[in-house]
Amino acid sequence: xxxxxxxxxAGAGKSLLTSTLVSWYIEKxxxxxxxxxxxxxxxxxxxxxxxxxxxIDLQTIMEHYQLGPNGALILASDLIATKLNDLQEEIxxxxxxxxxxxxxxxxxxxxxxxxxxxxxxxxxxDGRAVLFLFDALLVLTPINFISIALLATSVQLRLRSPQIAxxxxxxxxxxxxxxxxxxxxxxxxxxxSVREVKEDYQSLLSSGILRELIRLGFSYELIPISxxxxxxxxxxxxxxxxxxxGGEEVED
Ligand SMILES: Nc1nc2c(ncn2[C@@H]2O[C@H](COP(=O)(O)OP(=O)(O)OP(=O)(O)O)[C@@H](O)[C@H]2O)c(=O)[nH]1
Ligand SMILES: [Mg+2]
Numbered sequence: 001x002x003x004x005x006x007x008x009x010a011g012a013g014k015s016l017l018t019s020t021l022v023s024w025y026i027e028k029x030x031x032x033x034x035x036x037x038x039x040x041x042x043x044x045x046x047x048x049x050x051x052x053x054x055x056i057d058l059q060t061i062m063e064h065y066q067l068g069p070n071g072a073l074i075l076a077s078d079l080i081a082t083k084l085n086d087l088q089e090e091i092x093x094x095x096x097x098x099x100x101x102x103x104x105x106x107x108x109x110x111x112x113x114x115x116x117x118x119x120x121x122x123x124x125x126d127g128r129a130v131l132f133l134f135d136a137l138l139v140l141t142p143i144n145f146i147s148i149a150l151l152a153t154s155v156q157l158r159l160r161s162p163q164i165a166x167x168x169x170x171x172x173x174x175x176x177x178x179x180x181x182x183x184x185x186x187x188x189x190x191x192x193s194v195r196e197v198k199e200d201y202q203s204l205l206s207s208g209i210l211r212e213l214i215r216l217g218f219s220y221e222l223i224p225i226s227x228x229x230x231x232x233x234x235x236x237x238x239x240x241x242x243x244x245x246g247g248e249e250v251e252d
Contacts, residue, residue: 001126003098005129009133013133014102015046017225018101031094036053037080038052039053081114091123111158130164145183164240187210
């Protein structure tokens with residue numbers, strides 16, 4: 001069983017991609033199932049096969065610990081780690097080829113707290129990959145692009161699993177996709193755009209960070225996708241297949 005963890009900022013398109021990917025794999029004849037790890041999810045665009053909401057109730061947490069909605073969501077996300085054995089048993093009963101894991105919008109879980117890496121590294125599987133979603137609507141400026149790329153780097157450093165950078169919502173940004181993809185494929189183009197930013201301090205800070213990132217060899221090659229039109233899903237699944245084959249060449 002291969003596990004695909006979908007992480008990203010709130011509203012980046014995690015749940016819709018979960019829905020699109022599971023349908024994609026099922027149409028290709030694979031046995032794929034979904035896991036919802038978001039205790040705060042209300043309206044999901046798919047019916048989860050395994051659901052953390054069966055084990056964690058947000059309302060009870062708010063009342064019991066006297067927390068507001070944000071604090072309760074963070075605590076609820078931390079509690080997922082304590083329910084992992086139960087979730088694993090449910091997953092094992094399905095015995096799928098692919099496990100698509102939708103995660104909470106609280107990126108803190110993966111960027112700062114212990115529970116995120118614990119969950120990713122302790123779900124038993126034959127191979128795992130993390131999809132880090134760059135929301136196209138959030139990376140329309142070079143400064144924001146760098147900021148999200150740094151967040152992706154933090155997550156990668158902590159999860160220590162193969163990570164794919166995915167640009168979501170490509171269908172709604174029109175021609176601006178070209179600009180984003182230029183930044184993605186050329187750090188020189190990104191640096192040039194940063195230099196054009198009016199606010200000097202931002203420009204100086206970001207280009208300094210950028211030079212350091214280039215020196216360290218970080219790359220943010222994005223795979224642009226739309227979960228609505230399904231553009232890019234073929235490329236994404238090919239990249240995943242490559243990771244799961246241990247980096248061997250993909251054969252026709
Ligand atoms: N047009 C378009 N809309 C998208 C795409 N992906 C997501 N959306 C929309 O963006 C909104 C947020 O998508 P979700 O899948 O709920 O995002 P999420 O990351 O799961 O959000 P949280 O769980 O709240 O953090 C919804 O209205 C989706 O329909 C896409 O590829 N194209
Ligand atoms: Mg969601």
